[in-house]
Amino acid sequence: METRQENSRVAFKNALIDLAQENKNCVLVCSDTILVVKAGDFEKRFPERFIDVGISEQSAVDVSAGLASCGLIPFFVTYSGFITMRACEQVRSFVAYPNLNVKFIGANGGMASGEREGVSHQFFEDIGILRTFPNMTICVPSNAEQVKDAVNEVAKVKGPCFIRIGSGRDSVCDIPGQTAFQLGKAQIIKENGTDVALFAMGFILPRVMEACEELKAEGINATVVEVSTIKPLDVETIAKVCNKTKAVVTIEDHQVNGALGSAVAEVIAEHAPARLKRIGLQDVFPESGMPDELLDKYKIAVIDIKEAAKNVIANK
Amino acid sequence: MDKIKKLEEIAFQLRKDVITTIYKCGDGHPGPSLSSTDIIVALYFEIMNVKPENHQWENRDRFIISKGHACPTVYAALAEKGYFSKEILPTLRKINSILQGHPDMLKTPGIDAPAGTLGNGISIGAGMALAARIKKKDYYTYVITGDGELNEGVIWEGIMGAAHYKLDNLIVFVDNNGYQSGGKVDKISGILPLDAKWISFGWHVQEINGHNIKEILEAVDIAKKTRGIPSVIIAHTIKGKGIPLMENDNVWHKGAPSKEQYEEIMTSLGGE
Numbered sequence: 001m002e003t004r005q006e007n008s009r010v011a012f013k014n015a016l017i018d019l020a021q022e023n024k025n026c027v028l029v030c031s032d033t034i035l036v037v038k039a040g041d042f043e044k045r046f047p048e049r050f051i052d053v054g055i056s057e058q059s060a061v062d063v064s065a066g067l068a069s070c071g072l073i074p075f076f077v078t079y080s081g082f083i084t085m086r087a088c089e090q091v092r093s094f095v096a097y098p099n100l101n102v103k104f105i106g107a108n109g110g111m112a113s114g115e116r117e118g119v120s121h122q123f124f125e126d127i128g129i130l131r132t133f134p135n136m137t138i139c140v141p142s143n144a145e146q147v148k149d150a151v152n153e154v155a156k157v158k159g160p161c162f163i164r165i166g167s168g169r170d171s172v173c174d175i176p177g178q179t180a181f182q183l184g185k186a187q188i189i190k191e192n193g194t195d196v197a198l199f200a201m202g203f204i205l206p207r208v209m210e211a212c213e214e215l216k217a218e219g220i221n222a223t224v225v226e227v228s229t230i231k232p233l234d235v236e237t238i239a240k241v242c243n244k245t246k247a248v249v250t251i252e253d254h255q256v257n258g259a260l261g262s263a264v265a266e267v268i269a270e271h272a273p274a275r276l277k278r279i280g281l282q283d284v285f286p287e288s289g290m291p292d293e294l295l296d297k298y299k300i301a302v303i304d305i306k307e308a309a310k311n312v313i314a315n316k
Numbered sequence: 317m318d319k320i321k322k323l324e325e326i327a328f329q330l331r332k333d334v335i336t337t338i339y340k341c342g343d344g345h346p347g348p349s350l351s352s353t354d355i356i357v358a359l360y361f362e363i364m365n366v367k368p369e370n371h372q373w374e375n376r377d378r379f380i381i382s383k384g385h386a387c388p389t390v391y392a393a394l395a396e397k398g399y400f401s402k403e404i405l406p407t408l409r410k411i412n413s414i415l416q417g418h419p420d421m422l423k424t425p426g427i428d429a430p431a432g433t434l435g436n437g438i439s440i441g442a443g444m445a446l447a448a449r450i451k452k453k454d455y456y457t458y459v460i461t462g463d464g465e466l467n468e469g470v471i472w473e474g475i476m477g478a479a480h481y482k483l484d485n486l487i488v489f490v491d492n493n494g495y496q497s498g499g500k501v502d503k504i505s506g507i508l509p510l511d512a513k514w515i516s517f518g519w520h521v522q523e524i525n526g527h528n529i530k531e532i533l534e535a536v537d538i539a540k541k542t543r544g545i546p547s548v549i550i551a552h553t554i555k556g557k558g559i560p561l562m563e564n565d566n567v568w569h570k571g572a573p574s575k576e577q578y579e580e581i582m583t584s585l586g587g588e
Contacts, residue, residue: 027450048449048450049450051446051481053473053477054473054476054477054480056470056473056476056477058436058439058469058470058473059439059442059470059473059474059477062436062439062440062442062443062470062474063439063440063442063443063446063474063477064443065429065440065443066429066439066440066441066442066443066444066445066446066447066457067443067444067446067447067450068443069421069428069429069440069443069444069447070374070378070443070444070447070448070451071374071447071451072447072450072451074443089433090436090470093430093432093433093436094429094430094436094440097420097430098420098421098422098429098430099422
């Protein structure tokens with residue numbers, strides 16, 4: 001499985017420039033994050049629609065709410081945790097509650113995306129927090145093309161949306177059969193068989209594909225499902241796959257509580273009984289390091305995915 | 317009739333509406349609502365360009381009651397302006413009501429922004445003022461904050477941002493009644509000197525008697541003529557203003573009058 005790196009941050013910025021060209025209501029809001037997404041060219045082309053409020057994320061969310069209430073479509077970009085934790089209450093009470101048309105772009109989504117910066121800049125609780133807010137749409141694309149698609153898709157939604165992006169050095173791989181990002185759809189991207197289902201979100205997808213290949217070599221036929229919209233969740237597709245396989249592993253760069261693992265567990269409990277193992281951060285704070293080292297140390301390695309798969313199959 | 321006198325009469329009526337609303341609801345914040353009343357009357361009945369029959373009119377002036385717990389006065393003003401029937405006022409805080417305990421812009425016609433958790437009105441107002449600039453509109457955005465509310469950090473983020481962006485279409489009132497929930501502002505976490513703080517943050521500052529309609533109107537006129545920087549009007553007010561039982565007694569920060577107290581108030585004011 002060949003992996004390479006893409007820049008999901010610049011992919012967002014480029015998609016927004018294209019969108020802003022067509023839609024005069026699109027505004028970029030930064031909190032001293034112009035360099036995070038290399039948005040100098042956006043500022044140059046649309047100076048009147050570029051707003052940098054400085055290092056004040058709570059104010060940035062409020063300003064975005066004010067802009068949206070007057071018919072504009074603000075895209076506020078900063079690190080994911082500064083949106084979902086520093087400004088959590090502003091997101092809830094002043095954007096989600098009044099269903100305002102604000103788009104949040106959260107960088108450093110996950111431990112691997114924050115990598116060497118350490119825990120203060122690694123955000124692995126973001127999706128779990130946002131999933132509890134009514135009206136919120138949550139997207140976790142897995143490559144630059146999907147980020148672009150997601151930006152275009154959320155622009156069509158009238159209401160608050162969140163797109164999780166990465167470090168700018170985001171691992172991707174070519175997956176034959178992976179089609180364009182579709183909002184609200186879980187996508188079956190590999191269907192070797194029904195021994196086990198592997199549900200994944202975000203930039204850890206190459207690891208999941210690698211585990212799938214290695215499992216096949218050992219005679220275990222997996223179905224890989226990419227869940228790139230966490231809310232609204234494609235319950236139908238997830239339940240269908242769980243019913244077929246009865247053995248499920250979720251893989252995410254997030255705490256196992258609150259995001260993909262929890263969402264799939266809820267579907268299993270309510271709609272499609274199956275054995276489940278959740279791969280992700282096991283209720284711990286990680287540390288600084290290189291992305292691959294971190295994912296391996298914190299048990300999101302290919303071998304961990306394979307072991308979990310074998311475990312749930314054995315307990316069907 | 318003299319313009320000022322007419323506005324004073326509206327304020328007198330709205331104070332009675334606020335007390336009646338809170339009495340019939342059995343809950344609310346009478347003290348903070350009464351200190352804001354004259355500013356809200358001046359805004360809705362003289363200053364602001366709004367269309368109650370088309371409450372989402374794109375060119376309307378915007379208003380944010382950042383101290384959202386003073387919403388009974390805003391609701392009374394909206395009803396008086398004709399956004400909805402006065403008969404709806406007693407449904408405040410009751411199930412299925414369009415009048416939430418704190419402002420809800422989706423449920424209540426005329427409410428431009430949510431409020432209730434303190435500190436956010438100035439930044440939201442800055443967003444509205446920036447939107448006017450982007451969309452080349454000439455509306456103004458007005459915000460009322462409390463003085464206790466100025467404890468919030470995000471308030472100062474908004475104050476800095478509005479000055480940075482030279483938002484001269486943003487006018488903020490501080491309803492400076494001297495109290496917050498737990499007691500006197502200067503005893504809890506003092507915010508003085510207020511004027512020097514705002515000046516140093518790059519704002520045009522005026523101080524007025526927040527119960528003098530003429531001073532409120534004049535201050536807004538001056539604020540509108542001030543170009544290149546945002547304006548704050550520090551309005552010195554009395555918590556519970558207009559109801560002697562409640563004036564400067566922080567017991568009335570939150571709570572409803574008893575039947576006897578309500579009847580006594582209304583009798584002293586000449587009836588509902």
